[in-house]
Amino acid sequence: MKILITGATGLIGKEIIKQCHSMGISIHFLTTSKDKLTSKANEKAFLWNPSKGAIDLNAFQGVTHIINLAGSTIAQRWTKKNKSRILESRLDSINTLKKGIRQLDSHSLTYFLGASAIGYYPSNFTAEYASDWSLNQESDSFLRNTVLAWETANQSMLSLGLKLGQLRIGLVLDQKAGALPQFIAPIKNFVGAAFGSGQQWQSWIHKEDIARMFVFLCKNESEGTFNGVAPNPVTQNELVSAIAKQLNKPIVLPNIPGFAISLILGEMAQLVLESQKVRSDQWHDLGFEFHFPSLTQALKDLL
Numbered sequence: 001m002k003i004l005i006t007g008a009t010g011l012i013g014k015e016i017i018k019q020c021h022s023m024g025i026s027i028h029f030l031t032t033s034k035d036k037l038t039s040k041a042n043e044k045a046f047l048w049n050p051s052k053g054a055i056d057l058n059a060f061q062g063v064t065h066i067i068n069l070a071g072s073t074i075a076q077r078w079t080k081k082n083k084s085r086i087l088e089s090r091l092d093s094i095n096t097l098k099k100g101i102r103q104l105d106s107h108s109l110t111y112f113l114g115a116s117a118i119g120y121y122p123s124n125f126t127a128e129y130a131s132d133w134s135l136n137q138e139s140d141s142f143l144r145n146t147v148l149a150w151e152t153a154n155q156s157m158l159s160l161g162l163k164l165g166q167l168r169i170g171l172v173l174d175q176k177a178g179a180l181p182q183f184i185a186p187i188k189n190f191v192g193a194a195f196g197s198g199q200q201w202q203s204w205i206h207k208e209d210i211a212r213m214f215v216f217l218c219k220n221e222s223e224g225t226f227n228g229v230a231p232n233p234v235t236q237n238e239l240v241s242a243i244a245k246q247l248n249k250p251i252v253l254p255n256i257p258g259f260a261i262s263l264i265l266g267e268m269a270q271l272v273l274e275s276q277k278v279r280s281d282q283w284h285d286l287g288f289e290f291h292f293p294s295l296t297q298a299l300k301d302l303l
Helices: 011-023 080-103 142-160 180-188 207-221 236-247 258-273 281-284 297-301
Strands: 001-007 028-030 045-049 065-068 113-119 164-168 171-173 205-206 223-229
Touching: 001 011, 011 028, 011 207, 045 080, 065 080, 065 207, 080 142, 113 142, 113 207, 142 164, 142 258, 164 207, 171 207, 171 297, 180 236, 205 207, 205 297, 207 223, 207 281, 223 281, 236 297
Parallel strands: 001 028, 001 065, 028 045, 065 113, 113 164, 164 223, 171 205
Antiparallel strands: none
16 A cells, blocks of 8 residues: 655645554655655655645655645634635645546545545534534535535545545644644743633544554545544533643633634634534544544643
């Protein structure tokens, strides 16, 4: 098995490469930067430019599986320009991969694993979402419409005769990147607090487990949609309290009102105010074992 990864220098991509190296799996990855072109044992980089539909076809040589993580970060102010960048970067990456594959005289590809997000599920404080839950109506949410378009683009890879998996990623916990450091900094300075009611569900996962999920699905060529979350979601109040406890710091401030967050972040406030309680029981049936099933275990390891 040889895996081609896009978005390999991001939080999840780096951890996937680490996991692959530990298993002796060879990696190709695509980059837009000449400075990142490397070639070493079991790992080689190739240039591409998704916005222009350009890709080095040598990247596909010997590759059997593709993991697509490419896309502009969702954690930027949702101006009209940035919204366009967030959506188009995801669609451009998939279209460029398809274009490249179609230009090949022959290939060894069998499986495509596309990233997605639990933002697919509407905000709800009581519902529990399994991966087979279907959004059967149009949404006025930029986040949900982006995920819908993203998943539709992923599904277009079926036209190439590849098996298809999609992994809807939850809140990925890492001590240096992503959301966790944004909670840690104010808590360390005694100004930490949850947002809004604090009762919104946070379906989280340790970075190691989400990377292991990607590799696990590739090894088994699992088809369908999967929730990339740990078995024990928590409310945001519980998340903030658990981080504070691990850091041995008190939470002395009341929750920050939702309207204040909306004034600061605008439409992007939904990232911290929305609630999605997402189920992960399908992983037990697949034979996947979590290394960090509880938030306490995850934070102890990371912090």
